[in-house]
Amino acid sequence: MQYLRSFSLASESDEVDFMLSKASYQLDMACYSQNNAYPFHIFPKKSLKKLEFEPITIFYGNNGSGKSTVLNIIAEKLNIHRSAPFNNAPLLDHYLELCSYKLAAGVPYLPDGSEIITSDGVFDFLLDIRAINEGIDRERQSLFEEYTETVRDSRENGWQMRDLSEYDELCRRMDARKKTKSQYVAKRMSAGNELPPKSNGESAYLYFTHKIRENALYILDEPENSLSPKLQLELASFLEEAVRFYGCQLIISTHSPFMLALKGAKIYDLDASPAEVRRWSELENVRAYYDLFDKRRKEFE
Secondary structure, X not given: OOOEEEEEOOOHHHHHHHHHHOOHHHHHHOOOEOOEXXXXXXXXXXXXXXXXXXXXXXXXXXOOOOHHHHHHHHHHHHOOEEOOOOOOOOOHHHHHHOOEEEEOOOOOOOOOOOEEEOHHHHHHHHHHHHHHHHHHHHHHHHHHHHHHHHHHHHHHOOOOOOOHHHHHHHHHHHHHHHOOHHHHXXXXXXXXXXXXXXXXXXXXXXXXXHHOOOOOEEXXXXXXXXXXXXXXHHHXXXXXXXXXXXOOEEEEEEOOHHHHOOOOOEEEEOOOOOOEEOOHHHOHHHHHHHHHHHHOHHHHO
């Protein structure tokens, strides 16, 4: 499915006109100059102006190529949801005013549920899981200590209910006498069962599979982070199915060969000058993997 048809970045003349319209002191007050005004001055030198999208569109490039920047510009212009806070650069809103986009034919607006998913969002999710499990651990330890103290107190001092207000305490003490420590704790854990222990990579993979639903546009910033090659392959298969069977459109930044090999993906090579559309097998990073394995082919035989 396709929801976003095209996106136009600010042209070089747009950027020049903006800079000339601002007095130098205004730029200096924002700690920016004519030569450093993020996100200005990034894409004209790559001759990157109008982006045409497919159901899967990928921005490829090494660090500093601008692939994450272009994703954030698109997401902010489209005003789609993001889970993690975004550090808005002082001149970003001015830059966004110079950008425009077109939706696909027959699409009046972006569907609900469309979202940009960044590494920060994944990391926050991992921290949430850790915090939940740490909270459960603390509660469990407190209940262990409560059980031990209750059993000891009953043996040494005894306990008798004085009135009905102490009925709940009587039930708790009877449970401590009749149940094992683990049974006692399991019955009283208010937080429910602990989340199953998983690695960061496994948890990150689950985050994507839970976040991505039917019929929406998803912008994914380097989704391969934290994922092993096996999980990258599984995520790639999941993403292909999300597009093919569940009406999703994906815009991705990556330099992972597993993501770059997504079937039918249109790939913008931001390392090239000017930027151009290339096949995944032509990209520098992918060729580096190919050359390494080809030189050591005999070790695999």
